[in-house]
Structure formats: structure tokens, C-alpha cells
Amino acid sequence: MTIRALIADDHTAIRAGLGLMLAGDPDIEVVGEAADGEIAVRNARALRPDVVLMDIRMPRMDGIEATRTIVGEGLADVLVLTTFDLDEYVFGALRAGAAGFLLKSTSAPALLDAVRRVAAGEGVVAPEVTRTLLDAFATSRPGGPGSPGSGRPGAEADATAVVERAGLTAREREVLAALAQGLSNGQISAGLHITEATTKTHVSHLLAKLGCTSRVQAAILAREAGVA
Structure with a gap:
């Protein structure tokens, strides 16, 4: 079954890069993008993806609030992509119900595996920083x-x-x-x-x-x- 993914990041180049990596898996389809949290929520409601790849620090509505809304409404599972800084943003996203988080520097195979695992109901935490x-x-x-x-x-x-x-x-x-x-x-x-x-x-x-x-x-x- 095809996994429907939505990419939310305020940097066009990052969205494009993530899209290219996801396009490498025939079982994953990128159904939409969002440049901020408000658009992410709106697109999640309209497109009903299986997984949202969520940046945290975005304008208007940040990824934490967007995650809380998306998970709260049962629209999709959320996989947070972040840099290696375990700060309140990451903690807040997990409290908001994110299925896990992955480093933005992750490899394409690891990203594809994470999307598949989240879609299957598993949590994903970057192995480098799990403990x-x-x-x-x-x-x-x-x-x-x-x-x-x-x-x-x-x-x-x-x-x-x-x-x-x-x-x-x-x-x-x-x-x-x-x-x-x-x-x-x-x-x-x-x-x-x-x-x-x-x-x-x-x-x-x-x-x-x-x-x-x-x-x-x-x-x-x-x-x-x-x-x-």
C-alpha cells in the first residue's frame, strides 16, 4: 500500500531535498508540502497523509502546535526532523504527540525506513540520541x-x-x-x-x-x- 507523505519545512531547498529522497521509494508518494505550521495543518486536513515530516521552527504556527493539532485530530502520524540540539522544541514536539524524531542530516535509506516505520505504527527516534x-x-x-x-x-x-x-x-x-x-x-x-x-x-x-x-x-x- 502506498504511504502518503506531507513535507512541512519553511526552507524550499529542504522540502525539495526531502522530496527527492522520498521519491526514491516506489511505495511512498509525496502528496503535498507546507512552508509553515498553518499550511501543514490545512493540507493535512485536506490531503489526509499517512505521515507528516515536520520541521519545528517555522513561521506563523510552529511545528509543535501543528503537531499537536494534527495528532489531536487524528489526521496523520508526525515524524519530526530536527538538528542535533535536544532543546525545548524537540521535547515539546514529543509531548504534542509526535511519533518520533530524526536528524535532518540522516541518510536517504534511514529516512525512508523511518517513514515506513512511522506509517506502520512504530515510533522512531534517531538511534544516535535515543538514550x-x-x-x-x-x-x-x-x-x-x-x-x-x-x-x-x-x-x-x-x-x-x-x-x-x-x-x-x-x-x-x-x-x-x-x-x-x-x-x-x-x-x-x-x-x-x-x-x-x-x-x-x-x-x-x-x-x-x-x-x-x-x-x-x-x-x-x-x-x-x-x-x-
């Missing part, structure tokens, strides 16, 4: 009770309470611990000796139970709760 991101997210920013990345006194207790109240099965807790390590569905399946389809089902169930919109948010929550 750094999870640790930083979990300890550095304020948030509400039980929210991923709260980083405040009592956050661990809140996160633990959220996980306990979720009523996860023993297998779901194992999968959650694997998510906290930044593992892909394939790696989880191999480690637990289950099929990828079964892994996807467990991930879907535990996200719903935890009230998380992405596996990255679940990973952060798990690390706060000490589930690893």
Missing part, C-alpha cells in the same frame, strides 16, 4: 501529574502510579520496558520471542491503557516509573 533523549526528557522539563517528561519532585511517584493504575499485563510490562530502551518492534519481538503482529497489539493496548499518544511518550513514562 540521551529519553534521559533528558525524563529529568529536565516541568509537566503535570503523570505526564511524560515532568522532571519535577514526585514525578517518579506519579509515573509509577500511572503505570500501576493502568493494569498492564506481565507481557505488556515487558513490552513497555523494551520501549523504554528505545527498541523497535522487530527487536522487541526477537527479545521476547513473539511475532511482530503480537508486539504491535501489545504496544497498542498499553498506549491506550497509559493514555499516551505515542510510544515515545510511553517510553518516557516508563523511565520515570523505573520500568526498564
Whole structure:
């Protein structure tokens, strides 16, 4: 099945470059572009892509607000493309429900693989910074009770309470611990000796139970709760 992609970046050259890389995969079709967050949201509503490649720092509406709207309305999954600076922009995008993020310097094969994985329901975090991101997210920013990345006194207790109240099965807790390590569905399946389809089902169930919109948010929550 063809994966429909929307590219949102305020630099024309970057949009063109990403488009060329995506064009290298016959199973991916670029259905539209956007130069700012407002246009990204409008085009997502009109075109209903499977994946939005989202820049963060854009005029009018930034990528964080655009991601929050697109994910909140169930229009598409969002893959954030960023530079290697783990700042509040990246944290904000993940809190807004982005499926993950990738460095703008990534290779074409890695980008294509990331788009396919996000379209398949997997989260994607640049492997170079998976552990750094999870640790930083979990300890550095304020948030509400039980929210991923709260980083405040009592956050661990809140996160633990959220996980306990979720009523996860023993297998779901194992999968959650694997998510906290930044593992892909394939790696989880191999480690637990289950099929990828079964892994996807467990991930879907535990996200719903935890009230998380992405596996990255679940990973952060798990690390706060000490589930690893």
C-alpha cells in the first residue's frame, strides 16, 4: 500500500531535498508540502497523509502546535526532523504527540525506513540520541501529574502510579520496558520471542491503557516509573 507523505519545512531547498529522497521509494508518494505550521495543518486536513515530516521552527504556527493539532485530530502520524540540539522544541514536539524524531542530516535509506516505520505504527527516534533523549526528557522539563517528561519532585511517584493504575499485563510490562530502551518492534519481538503482529497489539493496548499518544511518550513514562 502506498504511504502518503506531507513535507512541512519553511526552507524550499529542504522540502525539495526531502522530496527527492522520498521519491526514491516506489511505495511512498509525496502528496503535498507546507512552508509553515498553518499550511501543514490545512493540507493535512485536506490531503489526509499517512505521515507528516515536520520541521519545528517555522513561521506563523510552529511545528509543535501543528503537531499537536494534527495528532489531536487524528489526521496523520508526525515524524519530526530536527538538528542535533535536544532543546525545548524537540521535547515539546514529543509531548504534542509526535511519533518520533530524526536528524535532518540522516541518510536517504534511514529516512525512508523511518517513514515506513512511522506509517506502520512504530515510533522512531534517531538511534544516535535515543538514550540521551529519553534521559533528558525524563529529568529536565516541568509537566503535570503523570505526564511524560515532568522532571519535577514526585514525578517518579506519579509515573509509577500511572503505570500501576493502568493494569498492564506481565507481557505488556515487558513490552513497555523494551520501549523504554528505545527498541523497535522487530527487536522487541526477537527479545521476547513473539511475532511482530503480537508486539504491535501489545504496544497498542498499553498506549491506550497509559493514555499516551505515542510510544515515545510511553517510553518516557516508563523511565520515570523505573520500568526498564
